[in-house]
Amino acid sequence: MEVLPKLIVFSAPSGAGKTTLVRHLLTKEELNLAFSISAASREARGGEIDGKDYYFLGIKEFKNRIRANDFLEFEEVYQDQFYGTLKQEVERLWGEGKNVIFDIDVVGGLRLKKKFPNRTIAIFVKPPSINELQIRLKKRKTETAEKIAMRVAKASTEMATAPQFDVIIKNDDLDAAKELAYKTVHEFINKKVSNDEEE
Ligand SMILES: Nc1nc2c(ncn2[C@@H]2O[C@H](COP(=O)(O)OP(=O)(O)O)[C@@H](O)[C@H]2O)c(=O)[nH]1
Numbered sequence: 001m002e003v004l005p006k007l008i009v010f011s012a013p014s015g016a017g018k019t020t021l022v023r024h025l026l027t028k029e030e031l032n033l034a035f036s037i038s039a040a041s042r043e044a045r046g047g048e049i050d051g052k053d054y055y056f057l058g059i060k061e062f063k064n065r066i067r068a069n070d071f072l073e074f075e076e077v078y079q080d081q082f083y084g085t086l087k088q089e090v091e092r093l094w095g096e097g098k099n100v101i102f103d104i105d106v107v108g109g110l111r112l113k114k115k116f117p118n119r120t121i122a123i124f125v126k127p128p129s130i131n132e133l134q135i136r137l138k139k140r141k142t143e144t145a146e147k148i149a150m151r152v153a154k155a156s157t158e159m160a161t162a163p164q165f166d167v168i169i170k171n172d173d174l175d176a177a178k179e180l181a182y183k184t185v186h187e188f189i190n191k192k193v194s195n196d197e198e199e
């Protein structure tokens, strides 16, 4: 048993606070984390940088990469909007000796856990209520009313997957959620686990 680089997965309905928690953990050098940059089928929007925010592949290239079996996991998260984790991204970060942290949807998160059961901790971020999700998304001002409605509509199905995760962090009081996230991740990355890469 060794202390191998790990996968730290944060999944949640949109607006629950996973990006906020992931960003907080990335500031903690002792956790030795690197963010997994996902591939997206859409083009970059203003201000977004290819290879930093996402690898913006475009739909044609994304589908080619699916056919080439280049993804560890991918999902059509919203209609015609594909997101996925490229195998080479995780290999790149593990090659640097980093623990890889993911901000991905619930289906993708559970898929990674199944692929690497020992090396992954799957964390579900639970909002106080679905109503609160809507309030947070409105306040965030990054989505149109239509997009918010689409995300909120999906939230109940996503909430139902929570029991399948290793840990549920309720994000009501943000400081308490940050503290629990830190403690959970710190403990897991120092744990000795057997290699399950082939499973
Ligand atoms: N399965 C999967 N989901 C992802 C991945 N990357 C991002 N997502 C999810 O896709 C959804 C859309 O992301 P979001 O940042 O809200 O949308 P954006 O405005 O297109 O960047 C969120 O639920 C993310 O967690 C990935 O690599 N795999």
Ligand SMILES: Nc1ncnc2c1ncn2[C@@H]1O[C@H](COP(=O)(O)OP(=O)(O)O)[C@@H](O)[C@H]1O
Binding pocket: 012, 013, 014, 015, 016, 017, 018, 019, 020, 021, 136, 137, 139, 140, 171, 172, 173, 174, 177
């Ligand atoms: N505990 C909290 N209380 C109030 N607002 C929060 C809390 N956690 C996050 N937020 C805010 O809610 C919005 C959604 O959080 P974000 O991290 O972007 O969620 P996600 O990545 O899950 O979509 C952001 O504007 C964030 O600042």
